[in-house]
Amino acid sequence: MSLETAVGHIVWHDLLTRDVAIARRFYADLLGWEYQIEHAANFVWRPGEADYPLIFANGEAHGGFVELEQDLSRYWVAYVQVNDVDAVTVKAASLGATIIREPFDTPGVGRSSVIQDGQGAIICLNVPTHNFPAPKGSFLWEELITNDVEAAKHFYSELLGWTPQDIDTNQGASYAVMKCADGAIATGITNQAFDAVESPIWIPYLATNDIDATLAKARAIGGKVRAEANMPNGDRKAILADPTGAIFGLLESGEFRT
Known part of the structure; x- marks a missing residue:
């Protein structure tokens, strides 16, 4: 899937945290992630210049880590590609969303805005201008x-x-x-395991070939397992908190791989 055909799809992820060093070490140990440090002139999450560790898995960039200065909740946030960030942001407000950050440009990255839906879950709207292909195979x-x-x-x-x-x-x-619109499945929406996350939230599911072994390793290096369940097709999944408190999932499956 190219970025040109990715409208409506999740195309990027950021982890927001005050503990980037801890998060980087955890996901590297758990999933073998590597990192490449980029210098960002303007973050989605705050103005100004800062280093931005890119997540690399299987030779592809999948997202990054954002160091927050203020004491905000730690969480993963997804970027969904749209045709027009400004128009969709206006529409989001008309549907009852809170605009966390109005549309803006990040050189070499794209145009983005940050919205919070009426239930409190945060997601980014994005038109990318970078050259990275839409990631696949790690964020499932x-x-x-x-x-x-x-x-x-x-x-x-x-x-x-x-x-x-x-x-x-x-x-x-x-x-x-x-x-x-192209018939491809973009996401899921569920109340399954809501008591494990406590408030509405978008979470990414990360690939694992052996969920039992990965869960055991996660526990050993500071992760906490919040819930285990099955996907509708029977594939196994789990919801965890990393050592910084950010919620994510693990999925042992092939059906939703891109």
Whole structure:
């Protein structure tokens, strides 16, 4: 998938934290990530210049780490590609979202804005101008975990043109996959494991070939397992907190690989 055909898809991730060194070491030890330091002239999250560690896995850039100076919650945030950041940001506000940061340009990266949906989950809108291909194979899947699946389905359908398809989980939880205009599955929205995350949040699921071994290693190096469950197709997943407190998932599966 090229960036030209990625509208409606998640194309980047950042980890926001005050503990970049701890986070870098944890994910390198857990998943073998490597890093390349870039110098950013203007972050999505704060103005000014700073170093930006890029995440490299399997020879591709997948995201980065953002060092926050203020005491904000640590969390992963996804960037969804849109056709027009400014227009979609205005639409988000009309649908009840809070605009955390109005549209702005980052040289060599793209145009972005940061929004918080009506339930409190944060996501970035983005039109990239960088040369990195849309990443694949490491960030396998994205889920919005929320206590109001119907409201979330409506908001993101109206905002991004995603089409919801309800899935029977046979587990007493609501689950919908959200499809892009090209028919590809973009994300999931669910109330499954909401008690493990406590508030609405977008989380990335990272690839593992052996979820049991990876969970054991995560525990050994400071991660905390919040929940384990199955995807609607039966593939195993887990939700964890890294040592900085950021929530992420692990997925042992092939269905949602890009």
